[in-house]
């Protein structure tokens with residue numbers, strides 16, 4: 001498979017990477033087999049995160065024997081030096097390795113996240129110390145909010161950016177990706193399939209292939225899904241007029257029901273975790289019912305605090321009917337919870 005230079009990290013990564021979310025729902029050995037299957041078919045770039053439950057451990061098990069042939073990226077949501085150092089140590093253990101190729105600060109989506117990470121005693125100190133010891137080779141970040149992400153890019157302190165990118169979520173093309181490229185950062189596309197919400201893989205990857213400097217890391221949980229994507233890389237197909245029309249139609253259909261997780265609606269004066277509650281349909285597709293309930297229980301509880309003040313809907317750039325959506329998700333969540341008995 002073709003390899004692409006991941007910006008100034010100098011790492012050469014396969015043009016198609018592997019996202020570590022969906023393997024959470026697989027049994028350990030099945031997950032490791034899935035990871036290994038992708039490696040055997042040519043993928044050598046694997047992305048996971050400390051918060052993806054046992055994903056790191058499964059990837060570690062699968063790749064232990066071929067560590068020198070793969071690039072492993074992980075992430076931590078911790079913002080303090082002490083806690084981030086704990087996460088790094090745990091990632092090394094779970095991944096069964098003595099170095100992480102790319103360590104990313106997970107979801108720097110609010111300016112306060114960036115400030116805390118960079119402040120004395122912040123997580124950047126832990127990352128720099130780990131880098132000094134050779135436990136981390138490169139440092140990047142992920143985010144969902146383009147304005148905050150642009151500020152993070154402009155610090156010049158990060159070597160890669162991971163941001164949602166698919167044919168429905170294209171906002172990074174305006175200013176964010178050009179700024180990142182100017183700083184010679186590596187660009188990783190999270191949610192190339194819209195977090196499981198876009199069903200036409202052919203359209204998704206034909207679109208992404210128009211942007212070869214952006215490395216997609218689709219999450220796959222079965223071989224057929226992976227083979228379908230892989231075929232689009234083995235025999236790339238041009239975007240046709242029909243494809244463009246189909247993409248436009250899907251964009252329009254999803255326009256008023258697709259949360260981009262940008263966080264512009266926040267903060268909610270009642271403390272409703274809007275962005276996380278909006279993730280319910282995508283999480284349900286990516287996790288088992290039990291995992292979904294465990295993951296979102298405390299989030300969905302905040303939806304009950306909504307007083308329908310409408311502040312969030314005024315701020316949402318996509319004019320989403322947020323109140324109706326989060327109430328519907330809460331209802332779906334409770335049905336799912338009840339089905340578990």
Ligand code: SF4
Pocket residue numbers: 258259260261262263264265266274275278315316317318320322
């Ligand atoms: S509801 Fe709107 S503003 Fe809030 S995260 Fe989703 S898309 Fe962004």
Ligand code: SF4
Pocket residue numbers: 267268269270271272274305306307308309310311312313322323
């Ligand atoms: S409408 Fe509900 S969720 Fe939105 S800001 Fe008001 S209280 Fe928060």
